[in-house]
Amino acid sequence: MTRSEELFARAGAVIPGGVNSPVRAFGAVGGTPRFLDRGEGAYVVDVDGNRYVDLIGSWGALLFGHAHPEIVEAACAAAAKGTTFGAPTEGEVELAERIVDALPGVELVRLVSSGTEATMSAVRLARAATGRERILKFDGCYHGHADAFLADGGGSGLATFGIPRSPGVTGGSARDTVTAPFNDLDAVDRVFDDHSGGLAAVIVEPVAANMGVIPPDAGFLEGLRARCTERGSVLIFDEVITGFRIGYGGAQTRWNVTPDLTTLGKVMGGGFPCAAFGGRRDLMERLAPTGPVYQAGTLSGNPVAVAAGIATLDLARRFDPYPGLERTAQTLATGLEGTFGSKPFPVSIGRAGSLLSLFFADGPMRNFADAKAADHDRYARFFHHMLERGVALPPSGYELWTLGTEHGPDEVGAVLEAAGSFEG
DSSP states (O other): OOHHHHHHHHHHHHSGGGSSSGGGGOTTTOSOOOOEEEEEBTEEEETTSOEEEESOHHHHTOTTOBTOHHHHHHHHHHHHHOSOOSSOOHHHHHHHHHHHHHOTTOSEEEEESOHHHHHHHHHHHHHHHHTOOOEEEETTOOOOSSGGGOSTTOOTHHHHHTOSSOTTOOHHHHHTEEEEOTTOHHHHHHHHHHOTTOOSEEEEOSSBOSSSOBOOOTTHHHHHHHHHHHHTOEEEEEETTTBTTTBTTHHHHHTTOOOSEEEEOGGGGTTSSOEEEEEOHHHHTTBTTTSSBOOOOTTTTOHHHHHHHHHHHHHHHHHOOHHHHHHHHHHHHHHHHHHHTTSSSOOEEEEETTEEEEESSSSOOOSHHHHHTSOHHHHHHHHHHHHHTTEEOOSSTTSOEEOOTTOOHHHHHHHHHHHHTOOO
């Protein structure tokens, strides 16, 4: 028995399913999850000593790879002064200033501890500001596990496990969430027309990254902006993944579309539990203590997480890693297309910046229906083929691959070599 098998058996006795987030269980691909011991730049090493090129990158959080010395040093220095205070610190102000400076849609920002907290709070704020209850989300987009987002068509783990709506979510919560296909403005118009009382908010991943990576069609984000402005709805960009990842100013800068509210996480915390939501001043000032909309958190603005976040954003400003990441991702995507071009099965690569995914399907992929129609059984075989050859992919065809600055020609070459021997 391997150490991973031993640990998974032990975990099953004390943790539901043996994991603390469902997709880690390998349920979509079969087998035993690898328990990791450490990360080294572009690599992870499991408890049995196996070393893998890591294309998960903590689901997009690690822009500069594992254990970057400056980020680790900043976190250690902060921890030495105290790990939590439940009181304001200078670091919170400095991180907030960086976020406001970077994102055109953010005038004020509130720090929280998770993306779910951020999106949940943004929707609450939108409902309070508009006096409306219903929100629109898009099939296959994932915004965390708050009740409002667990309607039919949830992405990420909901898609992986085929759960249309989680037990425990009330009918009222589900009714207040309306879904439409991603990249379909006609469907958006129908939703607006069907709800004469208006929608409180439209929430969207500007690049869908929880049904695989599916970029927005030309005009889609602009169309959402125009419709929300016309109908008095709050436009929320969920940039938990894309913020500081697709570019320093996020997807809103890349596509030049400014939302009313933005949610952030992953990169902004430097690999620590840290997230945020922010937006227009008039909306954000409705939050307590300046307004009546309540939101709070003991560990919000945790000093260790904040220090790691500051170090990460400062690295991004200093070195501008985005052109290099774009080139590496394009090289990998082009290489995969060439590798599979002669195979007797279809492959489509979804990519935006340093986010990408591989679908065993004819492309291009535009929405969740396309993603569901891909051959996920073949993806499971491909996943294990790659794992056996030292490449760690997400254990689901609905999840994204991410690259960091530590992925170079050697790592891209190793991925392409392993993929080249896959026969289906």
